[in-house]
Amino acid sequence: MNKFRIRTTHLCEYTVFLYSIMVDTDERRRQFLKLSGALGAAGLTGLAGCSSGGGGDEAAANIGIVYATGGIGDGSFNDQAQTGIQRAADELDITYEESQTETNSDFQPTQRQYAQSGDFDLVACIGYAQADALSTNATEFPDQNWAIVDSVVDESNVASYGFREHEGSFLVGYMAGMLTTRDFSAGAGNTTADTNTVGFVGGTETPLIQKFQAGFEAGVHHHDDSIEVITSYVGSFNDPAAGQEQARSMYNNGADIVYHASGATGVGVFRAAQDMGKFAIGVDKDQSVTQESFANVILASMVKRVDTAVYTAVESVVNDNFQGGEQATFGLSDNGVEAVYGDQIGGQIPEDVKSSVADARDQIIAGDITVPSEPQ
Template sequence: MDRRKFLKGVGVAGVAGLAGCTGGPEEENDSTQNDSSGGGSTAETTTGTEGNASGNGSTESTDSGGSGGSANIGMVYATGGLGDGSFNDQAQVGLQQAAEEFDIQYNESEPEQATEFKTYQQSYAESTNPDYDLVSCIGFAQAEALGEVSGQFPDQDFMIVDAVVEADNVANYTFAEHEGSFLVGQMAGLLTTQEFSAGAGETNGDATVGFVGGVESDLIKKFEAGYRAGVQAANSDVEVLSTYVGGFNDPNGGKSAANSMYSQGADIIYHASGNTGTGVFAAAQEQNRFAIGVDRDQSVTKPNSANVILASMVKRVDTAVYNSIEAVANGNFEGGATTALGLEQEGVGIVYGDAIGGEVPEEVKTQIDESRQAIIDGEVDVPTSP
């Protein structure tokens, strides 16, 4: 693999090796993009303060000693890469916050293809300099590889986000994406039937909204299912268009899909597609329509698109990463366990856009707040498949 596709990050100890919800971290408002390098058995020593935002050079981080013991963490990101302003960047927020609060060192890897997951997971598990206390696997697509690797290395602790791997050395973190998606769907369903304008967008009176997914999978269908349910709860006459681009790092595909939906009358599109969603935002701006972000507050992580982002369905992947590292640092990591994070645990939710979210009518926000509580109270059962 290209040496540049391996990310390097180290803590105060200054030594790195290998190629390799309840009290979670606070949300950060910036996103960083880091370059990566591939597959060597050793990495140079680096220390510093922040990841490289240009995408060139090595990632650097500062770790400060806090409560808990020293630990080495290996991070394998999902395809789509850092700088997506969404899923991977949210995971990195948790890693960086843990680095600030605990005495840890970390390395990061950024696979380009799903076929590379197993290689990176094995590389971290095999490493002895450093010896990794935890290997974090970000994304459901890593589950198959981790099922094999966790069995090959029973003494190595792993964590995975968005999947459950039945192994005594794997901590699993899942989210109720459908619950948070219901809320943004309800917002879309209410606004598309109104005469509404804000920032660079406006509704068109067609009572049509859209959903753009990345890879068609059970997980991403949870986003679509919740969104559809929320739209229908707002107004059963609203039409929901839907398409899957086939990847999480295809802005051009996202833009094409969104433009097609806008041309069919959609005025608000929700995406669950990683960096592919960057193209959805671009299309919204060109068509003077609206979009809804995912995983992080994308009106902040994608500021150039803030004038069309009504809200984002935030998913606290950072909490999962942070909590797993905290457990390792404090010596109470629990393999074989599954932690589910939904609205009640503040693992998912709706955040209104930084630039135009204030324009969303208060009566709409009130209805969404009521739905949130109804879901938590069990009065509303949100489907997990479209």
């Protein structure tokens, strides 16, 4: 069982209150309130879990994890990170506490509260948007071990984990390119050979998300340079309505398939595909499973093993071989990214398409295909 217990800010405060009136001396009460204040205050910046559960002093390590905006339940990036910390709790006998933030400005104080408590063997920061805050906090708390996923913070107490998202995106782009040039139907979607157009919806237009775009476009054009790729950046990872609007526009302009790298915004892409009888491609997790109600239009997902990065970071702390200042990058060669066909309709994708995608994967790993990490 995971050694973790969620409690809301109000429940934290109520527990503190009850305990404070039960302790038997004023001095003990003051000491307890001082300690609880360091932890409970995190609720002011969006702390979702302010106390780890059973295990306590017997745990191999205590981990704090700060999720990207969009939070748990996005069926994508954050949920994949949570899978990693839950696996660590199951297999490595650790306890952990989770934080969800509303805006990027919450990252620095939330990270800081973990470090100030002195109770965490590692604080894992999920998402490139946390890099600036972590750069500051890592220098102010040099004895705290930190990890960041999706960015690099060049400090001696920070382990950085990244991915070759462009490699996995190439594979789903190659698939999309082959399917948009033929008549194909499955589930609730279809493609028509006379359109030869696909789309890409990004969250924010940053170098990281542009890697998804670059790989996708390269994969599409690896099949046929004449295929049009419509691109759009919504500006948010938590705006399904905007995602739906942008995807609908792409479908109206002839796109058969839209790939998204936009977190919870992607739910809107799936909804537009379903409404218009077209296809979509998910990201980070197998979204035909995490967003099951849209499985009849999700051809595939570009899975990014954020869970592996989180688990690896925790494991290094448990095994006492944490290496701050080091960078690790996961790609196709080590299954850090991969193309996974949809759970419901992936089996209907023609075998010649799948075989071509598998060959392209081997060629990328062998170095015979070079995938750009920036849009061309």
